[in-house]
Amino acid sequence: MDFATPIGIGVALVAIMVSMIMDGGNPASLIAPSSMLLIFGGTIGVTMATVRLKDMSMLIGGIKSAMLAKAPVAEESIADLVKYAEVARKEGLLVLESAAKDIEDPFMKKGLQMVVDGSDPEVIRMILEGDIDSMKARHKAAGKIFKDMGGYAPTIGILGTVMGLVHVLQNLSNPSTLGPAISAAFTATLWGVMTANVIWLPIEGKLHRMGELEVKAKQLTLDGILAIQEGSAPRIVEQQLLTYLAPKDREALEAAKAASKKKAA
Template identity: 70%
Template sequence: MMDFATPVGIGVALVAILVSMIMDGGNPAALIAPSSMLLVLGGTFGVSLAGYRLKDISMIVGAMKSAILAKVASPDESIKEMVKYAEIARKEGVLALEAATKSIQDPFLKKGIQLAVDGVDSERIRELLEGEIDSMKARHKAGAKFFKDMGGFAPTVGILGTIMGLIHVLGNLSSPNSLGPAISGAFTATLWGVLTANVFWLPIENKLHRVSDIEVRTRYLIVDGILAIQAGASPRLLEQQLLTYLAPKERAVVEAARESSKKKAA
């Protein structure tokens, strides 16, 4: 399921900023400064991209999508799936899982089940799947670092815009009536730099780290589940083993759902 915490959180922060500004008698329209916004947004993106390759743009776009509309991995759903495969393997043998691989959408899980079906040694399976996890962690780290860089550069680019604005002000001291608006416009760049860093880029970085942590944990859960199935573990024992990946409250929800389904089946 999609998680909308990031756009909701950013929206709440922006509303709080605008409302507080209005309460102090300010005009939110004063924040709309196209030149400052162009400098901060464009300049920040440019200097951040300078440390990457052009091929990395697709990775950056994917990271943004993951943060805004992330389909967060669900460990409890993975546990249910692994228990289902354990029941098939217990009744019909591990080879019976080959038919189940055709309907598996997750490439990681599909690869692991196929390796088990092919009779690959358990240590080799762990090595291959953990290699996949390490590769995924590296990709996630690179995506999150881009937004960390943007969060670091944005305030500095904003200060650059303010300095440019003040230079313009000092060059027009002969027009006292225009000094106020000119100085106000100059500091708008700093405001946009600090605002975008702390309301957009750094929260997105934090979200990417959180999503990555959940996905990595789910991947390790799948590895343990596949190896347990290959070793012939009972579905009940497998479930108890994999539940250790969940927090106590999450375990209680899974166990309650299982008991409820048993009652309905009876």
């Protein structure tokens, strides 16, 4: 699991609260139910108006994905594909049918099953690239929801502040209430800006990054499957797939393999 997003949001909120205390403020003054209702309810409502009702089901899923994200591990995919390349090289492609039954990754399982079925390489590429494009579209739709919320929240906050100031102007005859009323009015703007920049936009950014990593992982798998079908040597398959890793990751993987061989010897 990658907990960078919840940790980052937590650090940002703590920094905001501590800085407020250092300036002599009271964080409890930010707990304004009316402002929070306006910001969260208004932002979700306006965002809902821009998409299909079905699309809003991605709101909870997107938050969960960002908070508890599990990035695909390219090294594991490479190891699996090289193993299948060795099996196919020694025993033939048909042997992969039994191996494919135990594969947890649906994308890899689907690709290897098509290889076993003798599908044309171009057909395999077309179908799997179609799956990748569909995944990109889903990620884009989920990211758009949070990006829109990040754009609407500050404006809803300004609306709340204007509403509060209207209330202030209606009660000028009572000077003792002006200070708290003005403070409450600006709380809406604070919540709008804070939720946009501390919650919604960071989540959108995390989903975008996780989408990039998943696309890269599936593209790696696609290339490995096609290389296996072509009958490439396992070593060639491995070298081809290692190009997807950063140089330092390649070095770490090679070091781990060398250490494993040394231990086995």
